[in-house]
Amino acid sequence: MNSLTNVTSDTVLHFGPYAFHLQQRLVLEGDQPLRLGGRALDILQVLVERAGSVVSKDELIARVWPRSVVEEINLRVHIAALRRVFRDGQGGRDGQDGHCYIATIPERGYSFVAPVRQALEVTPLPCDAFASPAHNLPARLTPITGRDAVVGSLVRQLPVRRCMTLVGPCGIGKTTVALRVAELLLQHYRDGVWRVDLALIDDPAQLVEHLTRTLPLGIGADVDALGRWHALLVLDNCEHLLEGCRTLVETLLTSAPRLSILVTSREPLRVTDEVLLPLPPLLVPPASALCSLDEVMSYSAVQLFVSRARARQQGFALREQDLKAVREICRRLDGLPLAIELAAAQIDALALVGLQAQLDNCFQMLTQGRRTAVPRHQTLKAALDWSYERLAPMEQTVLQRLAVFKSAFTDDAALEVISCAMLPPSSLASIMESLALKSLVSLEQVRGVTRYRLLNTTRCYALEKLEQSGALRTYEMRYAGYVSHSRRPSARHVALQLCE
Incomplete structure (x- = not known):
């Protein structure tokens, strides 16, 4: 057991081949600084100062994140990063791995198990020792809710x-998850992590220039300068530049073997060895959970709504009589984080009952967005506008007509209701597949049958567009006729004649 006494800011803690300079918040291996993020250094300091003792997970979280509510995965990720650094350093080459410095004590916490000795700061430090890991990530102002599993999977893989x-519909939180993953991996990459926001450009010809201007490559540099980089690139919002992004990513994967790339898009890039990770909605409680306040609060959609409502209205608290209304709000908003945040922003003006009553008019209700967000993330309608405007005219038409379906439907049902001479079955099938790839229509398997479904928010948006086109009444009647006569052999023939 180590006995560290009178540890002050000018103390240096030595273990193995490492020296931890507390005042400079710096760990040196010989004269080389280790690349550790701020949270990792905080965790290491707590463990090293109490070397030989067990520090519980709760205590570590309380010490390192004293004013935040964070997930336990944050702690696990930083512990793993510390172990990786010590495993890859001289300490690992001397026959030890990271666990020989930081041990997991089952059901209790973590313990720093290597011998530690302390001394006063007397050694001059190398001039570049204070350099922080390079990045251009924006400051995160709020905790992330309900994404532990997907964040952990990305960090590991x-x-x-x-x-x-990362693929999913607008408002699902792809950028939020990607930036959180980048934060947690900051200390892993020698050349840092870099977000390239492609929503800022529309011309594919600007893609490479935008990338090189975002990265610290110097004037006149091209992508060849990334050949030796050990870095993570977050290519954010790629869906409107798919061809250009596909070519760029394939080039980077070939020419920069130590580069990792995390893409966010509403549809896959379809590059070689691309790993797709669909981002699901936040969890909405079932009706059976409404008898318990604690049970409802265990669902991530409700957690997000309550946390944002509290930020908006001081003293907001969820009561048992509110459970049905909150569940209905989260359900009708599809568990989409953006929609839930925008709804919670209205809590002081409308209260829960008012919010629930306004759900059928959701795009007029959800207009008070985040002024610091890019325009297409400030309101739900703006986010859907951005997707809709990039569809081909026939894709827009099909999306509008599909909105008359009030629940999941098969491709046969879609053919019966919306196909016509100008939209034959062969074209309709490929367009529906395209809309599904663009995350505007979701797919689900029910007893081996593939069904399509529009999210409630997407359906409301498309119905509004169908009404503006003047065709809403026509297709509502055709849908009603299909529901009433779906078993009749001539139903499809009648629908085609009506369309013609």
Whole structure:
């Protein structure tokens, strides 16, 4: 057991080949600084100062994140990063791995198990020792809710998979998850992590220039300068530049073997060895959970709504009589984080009952967005506008007509209701497949049968567009006729004649 006494800011803690300079918040291996993020250094300091003792997970979280509510995965990720650093350093080459420095004590916590000795700061430090890991990540102002599993999966896989794509509809939180993963991997990459926001450009010809201008490559540099980089690139919002992004990513994977790429997009890039990770909605409680406040609060959609409502209205608290209304709000908003955040922002003006009553008019209700967000993330309608405007005219038409379906439907049902001479079955099938790839229509398997479904928010948006086109009444009647006569052999023939 180590006995560290009178540890002050000018103390240096030595273990193995490492020296931890507390005042400079720096760990040196010989004269080389280790690349550790701020949270990792905080955790290491707590463990080293109490070397030989067990520090519980709760205590570590309380010490390192004193004013935040964070997931336990944050702690596990930083512990794993510390172990990786010590395993890859001289300490690992001397026959030890990271666990010989930081041990997991089952059901109790963690313990720093290597011998530690302390001394006063007397050694001059190398001039570049204070350099922080390079990045251009924006400051995160709020905790992330309900994404532990997907964040953990990405953090574990990215360093070995190299190219992963987060896919999902607008408002699902792809950028939020990607930036959190980048934060947690900051200390892993020698040349840092870099977000390249492609929503800022529309011309594919600007893609390479935008990338090189975002990265610290110097004037006149091209992508060849990334050949030796050990870095993570977050290519954010790629869906409107798919061809250009596909070519760029394939080039980077070939020419920069130590580069990892995390893509966010509403559809896959379809590059070689791309690993797709669909981002699901937040969890909405079932009706059976409504008898318990604690049970409802265990669902991530409700957690997000309550946390944002509290930020908006001081003293907001969820009561048992509110459970049905909150569940209905989260359900009707499809568990989409953006929609839930925008709804919670209205809590002081409308209260829960008012929010629930306004759900059928959701795009007018959800208009008070985050002024610091890019325009297409400030409101739900703006986010859907951005997707809709990039569809081909026939894709827009099909999306509008599909909105008359009030629940999941098969491709046969879609053919009966919306196909016509100008939209034959062969074209309709390929367009529906395209809309599914673009995350505007979701697919589900029910007893071996593939069904399509529009999210409630997407359906409301498309119905509004169908009404503006003047065809809403026509297709509502055709849908009603299909429901009433779906078993009649002539139903499809009648529907085609009506369309013509």
